[in-house]
Amino acid sequence: xxxxxxxxxxxxxxxxxxxxxxxxxxxxxxxxxxxxxxxxxxxxxxxxxxxxxxxxxxxxxxxxxxxxxxxxxxxxxxxxxxxxxxxxxxxxxxxxxxxxxxxxxxxxxxxxxxxxxxxxxxxxxxxxxxxxxxxxxxxxxxxxxxxxxxxxxxxxxxxxxxxxxxxxxxxxxxxxxxxxxxxxxxxxxxxxxxxxxxxxxxxxxxxxxxxxxxxxxxxxxxxxxxxxxxxxxxxxxxxxxxxxxxxxxxxxxxxxxxxxxxxxxxxxxxxxxxxxxxxxxxxxxxxxxxxxxxxxxxxxxxxxxxxxxxxxxxxxxxxxxxxxxxxxxxxxxxxxxxxxxxxxxxxxxxxxxxxxxxxxxxxxxxxxxxxxxxxxxxxxxxxxxxxxxxxxxxxxxxxxxxxxxxxxxxxxxxxxx
Amino acid sequence: xxxxxxxxxxxxxxxxxxxxxxxxxxxxxxxxxxxxxxxxxxxxxxxxxxxxxxxxxxxxxxxx
Numbered sequence: 001x002x003x004x005x006x007x008x009x010x011x012x013x014x015x016x017x018x019x020x021x022x023x024x025x026x027x028x029x030x031x032x033x034x035x036x037x038x039x040x041x042x043x044x045x046x047x048x049x050x051x052x053x054x055x056x057x058x059x060x061x062x063x064x065x066x067x068x069x070x071x072x073x074x075x076x077x078x079x080x081x082x083x084x085x086x087x088x089x090x091x092x093x094x095x096x097x098x099x100x101x102x103x104x105x106x107x108x109x110x111x112x113x114x115x116x117x118x119x120x121x122x123x124x125x126x127x128x129x130x131x132x133x134x135x136x137x138x139x140x141x142x143x144x145x146x147x148x149x150x151x152x153x154x155x156x157x158x159x160x161x162x163x164x165x166x167x168x169x170x171x172x173x174x175x176x177x178x179x180x181x182x183x184x185x186x187x188x189x190x191x192x193x194x195x196x197x198x199x200x201x202x203x204x205x206x207x208x209x210x211x212x213x214x215x216x217x218x219x220x221x222x223x224x225x226x227x228x229x230x231x232x233x234x235x236x237x238x239x240x241x242x243x244x245x246x247x248x249x250x251x252x253x254x255x256x257x258x259x260x261x262x263x264x265x266x267x268x269x270x271x272x273x274x275x276x277x278x279x280x281x282x283x284x285x286x287x288x289x290x291x292x293x294x295x296x297x298x299x300x301x302x303x304x305x306x307x308x309x310x311x312x313x314x315x316x317x318x319x320x321x322x323x324x325x326x327x328x329x330x331x332x333x334x335x336x337x338x339x340x341x342x343x344x345x346x347x348x349x350x351x352x353x354x355x356x357x358x359x360x361x362x363x364x365x366x367x368x369x370x371x372x373x374x375x376x377x378x379x380x381x382x383x384x385x386x387x388x389x390x391x392x393x394x395x396x397x398x399x400x401x402x403x404x405x406x407x408x409x410x411x412x413x414x415x416x417x
Numbered sequence: 418x419x420x421x422x423x424x425x426x427x428x429x430x431x432x433x434x435x436x437x438x439x440x441x442x443x444x445x446x447x448x449x450x451x452x453x454x455x456x457x458x459x460x461x462x463x464x465x466x467x468x469x470x471x472x473x474x475x476x477x478x479x480x481x
Binding site: 063064103107110111113114115116117351355357358359361365366 | 425426428429430431447470472473474
């Protein structure tokens with residue numbers, strides 16, 4: 001029987017992060033899309049008020065107009081003026097920078113992330129994935145997030161940046177503290193998200209300052225070396241810009257794909273008929289990956305600052321207000337996707353915007369697609385009866401649709417030879 | 418109609434080549450190049466699809 005929602009529009013509050021821990025966000029977005037697609041969300045002691053933008057067409061319109069909608073006042077809802085966490089990198093970290101500066105920063109590294117460049121990494125991604133699965137296969141059970149999903153994107157971005165393997169666990173922890181700073185499990189300063197995030201940033205900066213110094217003494221074939229030698233408008237990156245760049249690559253490179261992998265497996269658990277379809281027909285892998293991206297949309301939102309009075313989807317907006325672009329909502333917009341609330345591994349066409357669109361389109365999109373395809377291909381082949389062994393533990397965050405822990409079990413398999 | 422690819426934005430995602438292979442070509446520098454700068458009306462739906470779904474929104478269509 002269809003569940004009748006008792007939710008009242010006036011009670012909607014997406015600044016209350018309990019919504020995301022409880023997994024109620026899609027119910028809320030669905031309601032907003034139907035009744036109030038651009039919805040004024042009151043603030044609280046942590047977050048200042050914002051407009052929730054929930055429809056696909058409106059997200060696209062905002063993403064295309066970087067003049068009216070700026071990224072330089074921070075890109076997440078943790079944007080209380082008293083909390084500098086989200087604006088501290090404005091104009092310095094690529095994702096918090098508008099064009100034309102953004103274009104120049106991006107051109108420093110984007111050749112390394114094109115589909116063609118990414119394809120060259122496939123043998124390495126396959127080898128990493130094989131080792132990850134080898135490690136858990138004989139055990140018969142594991143925490144899918146920390147033992148499998150997190151390890152592949154972490155290894156790929158760390159190898160690109162030339163971070164020694166013994167430091168990868170620390171990068172994992174600092175990422176959790178940086179992007180999961182509102183979650184008590186990751187807080188190094190109990191009760192304080194902003195202080196936890198700031199501490200994570202300081203530690204990452206100190207680490208990358210040392211890494212950069214090593215590259216200045218001796219160049220290597222890695223992204224940190226590229227950044228050290230970089231030239232933007234005849235000037236090299238400042239030390240601070242370089243450190244923000246490294247932090248961005250690490251955060252974006254490992255938290256997002258991790259959650260597409262674990263969220264994707266969860267979707268397959270919750271839709272056994274779709275899982276069977278995929279396992280019987282591996283040729284569906286490409287469309288399945290796109291559907292997993294649409295369904296999980298791990299980056300829940302980006303924030304934009306309204307620079308001048310304007311109208312969006314019929315709603316007047318005033319200069320100085322903030323809009324939050326809810327990607328998982330746009331990706332289930334009933335006006336764009338037939339049967340939008342059904343998970344369909346063969347969905348075609350599937351023009352989701354899980355990676356955003358336009359100026360800030362995810363630099364690592366090709367990497368994410370490669371990692372997802374290889375992971376699901378090898379996982380379903382090697383551990384074909386993988387199944388849930390307990391409830392998932394969701395991240396307390398309105399920014400990242402995250403899963404912290406996900407117990408799974410399977411018939412033990414020998415490690416590959 | 419005139420088709421332009423913004424060199425600063427194109428990152429070789431090749432979504433345009435998928436939509437309109439007659440009009441766009443991906444070359445070894447990982448940039449998309451316009452093969453027919455003034456495509457006929459018969460190609461308009463494909464070119465519009467290319468512009469609409471370009472991940473970087475790097476394609477402009479200028480009406481003449």
